[in-house]
Amino acid sequence: MSFTTIPFEILIEICDYLHPSDLYNLTMVCKRYRSLLWDKTSTTTQLIWKSSRKKFILNLNVDPPEKMSEQEFIWLMLLSNKCMFCDQTDKFELTMHWEFRMYCCFKCLNERTICKLTLLHKYNFPEELFACLSQLQKNPNPRDPPLYLMKDVENLLKQYNYEKDKKTWIKERQDKIIKLNIENEQYNTLHDQVRYDHTERLERLLRKLHDFYSNNRVY
Template sequence: MYSKISSLIPGFSLLPPQPLRPTLQKIVLPPLLQKSHTTTPCKITLLPSELLIQIFSHLSPYELFLLRETCVRFNKFLDAPKSSTTKEIWRNARKEFLKDKSNPPKEMSEREYTKLLYYRGFCQFCGHNNIFRVEIYWQFKARCCHECLMKNTISLNELIKNCGDTIPEGLIVTIPYIYYNDSYYFWKNTLNYIYIQYLIYLKTNSILSPQFYSFLYSLKLNFKSIMVYVKGKMRKEDYEPLHEIRIRDEIRRLKIKNLFYIIN
């Protein structure tokens, strides 16, 4: 069943990806550097956490990003998504220097949200720098240029053409999408993940079972929360094509169109 979508989305697999095992090489310093080399930490890293919090609370996002790269302690301190102190530091920097007082999307940390806003002119995939060509796509929580958007998404037309007989309409409308150049686009990684979950449920439940209905309902609630957030970030005229009725009509139109081509 998943042969079509696996050929459509590179890297698609029912098995979890295997982590790469890096090969570590021992670094040997030259004799002169061995004598001068010291492991004595910088004095600022020895300050108590209370003082560090006071210092970090006055820094800009750019300075916080630089501090994350200086030492292990600062990295752990500024990269703890479950820490209320860390959240407050990034939130203050964002509100003070970026003048953004809104909340981050669901399941996105304050640091990730601040990074998304601060580097809004840079594509997070290829590094392309052009504030007029790089956009934030809130449905996907991604910031990218047109070329990377096309690489990481699949159009509704292509999805229906290649996988219309294996992915039901009710599942498609629960996946976050954007309306771009008069067409709907889905993020490939999200489509990949949800389709795998769909296949797992099919193995143990029928499409008409209450469990399967609960699965689709939970996806729909998640989709609704994402799109409500998106609505707050977009202009009304840009948000209009994102209604469920619009995309359902488009799915049926494309299915009829593809069926017509097959018959003829």
């Protein structure tokens, strides 16, 4: 019996001894394993990843947010080692932006985002809709305009134009974003704890401070 023909029941048992990165490697062995381990709707598959996460990545003990699979969660939090849009692999060039569910480099972030001032002045974006969008404060300077994901802006405008009771819809969206902001902050902190060790966290902080003071604008 070859490794690729092992019955699923046995394979599931074997998975119980594997670290998430081994599970990921297993998905590349053959189509059969890939279809089992990449399944995002099967309860069995979700349990395999969840159990591995809890067993081997002790500080990743919080469950994924609603509508996110275990695989996607573990991938974003730990396994992905390059920008999700390009080939950048330098850890210090990459940042997790949980607000947009993106682990990417600054170049790719800039290509996909738009700042508040551009939306306001160039596109006449309705002021009340900003609170309906997830926003990212890229620079620690609170006076720096926040960024929005262009895809989110487009989707929001489509829905906004379609909605009849705009007032109620806006209120509901704003409430959802308030809750989401708290959650995003928690996941961003968790990500940094899981992915970086103490020295890396300190180095990232020092680099951030350096960028802040070297780019600081005078208002």
